[in-house]
Amino acid sequence: MKTNNEENKEISVQSISRAASILQSISEGATTITEIAERCHLSKSTAHRLLQALIESNLVTRDPIKHQYYLGYLITHLMAKPEITQEYLVACARPEVERLSEFTGETVSFGIMVALRYVNLLSIPSKYDLRVVEQPQKMGSIYTGASGRVLLSQLSDKELKTALKCMNLFSNSFYTVIDKDKLLDHIKSIQKRGYDIGSDERATGAMCMAAPVRNYDLPATLYILGPEMRIKPRKTEYMNYLLKSAENISNNIKLVFPV
Numbered sequence: 001m002k003t004n005n006e007e008n009k010e011i012s013v014q015s016i017s018r019a020a021s022i023l024q025s026i027s028e029g030a031t032t033i034t035e036i037a038e039r040c041h042l043s044k045s046t047a048h049r050l051l052q053a054l055i056e057s058n059l060v061t062r063d064p065i066k067h068q069y070y071l072g073y074l075i076t077h078l079m080a081k082p083e084i085t086q087e088y089l090v091a092c093a094r095p096e097v098e099r100l101s102e103f104t105g106e107t108v109s110f111g112i113m114v115a116l117r118y119v120n121l122l123s124i125p126s127k128y129d130l131r132v133v134e135q136p137q138k139m140g141s142i143y144t145g146a147s148g149r150v151l152l153s154q155l156s157d158k159e160l161k162t163a164l165k166c167m168n169l170f171s172n173s174f175y176t177v178i179d180k181d182k183l184l185d186h187i188k189s190i191q192k193r194g195y196d197i198g199s200d201e202r203a204t205g206a207m208c209m210a211a212p213v214r215n216y217d218l219p220a221t222l223y224i225l226g227p228e229m230r231i232k233p234r235k236t237e238y239m240n241y242l243l244k245s246a247e248n249i250s251n252n253i254k255l256v257f258p259v
Helices: 002-025 034-042 043-056 073-079 087-104 146-153 157-166 180-193 230-256
Strands: 060-062 068-070 106-113 117-124 197-198 206-213 221-228
Touching: 002 034, 002 043, 002 060, 002 068, 002 230, 034 043, 043 060, 068 157, 087 106, 087 117, 087 221, 087 230, 106 146, 146 180, 146 197, 146 206, 146 221, 157 180, 197 230, 206 230
Parallel strands: none
Antiparallel strands: 060 068, 106 117, 106 221, 197 206, 206 221
16 A cells, blocks of 8 residues: 555656646647647646646746747746756767867867757867867857758758758858858768868868767757868868767767657
């Protein structure tokens, strides 16, 4: 026979599970209590009770006129700070970022794409006095540079075409592809070879070598950034190491975030 503590624990776990299910259903487009209850296999009274608790916690908000439910302020606040919400992901990447940094001596960064914006989650600057450094969490044009194109290459064909339609391409660099058809072809070639290399795009004299990181809900990339005069002579060696590190991170992610 179960004790009161055991029964209370089961009720708490069930409530959390149901609340998570409600949040997922709202994120997928369910906005009325009827839709939410049906998707979550709950009675309307139970769904209403849980929704009220979520509203009080700022996880859900309710339109007082249309009586529809949406994700609340707290969810939006967390999503606006991906560097905070992606801590597990950074933990998966950190050992390889540090190893790659030690091997190359150049700036090594790891980042993701959020709503067609690049977010740098982890960056270790070069050990050299002459170096190229990107600020952590800096966002920039997603199509500018090898790292951004590698992120775009992880989209499906439909997502990629939609993304390109939304972009107004421009660049101060002669070396950045800003024709949409040519950019699409370039991204398709990245999908086949599994990496990209760019020079003189974000900074004159700089070279970026980027590889995709797999097995995560958002596109992710690992890349090396530094002066072309130092990286180019060791391009093949660095690329092999980069691809292996990206593969190791992908495997780490698969263990932490099983599909």
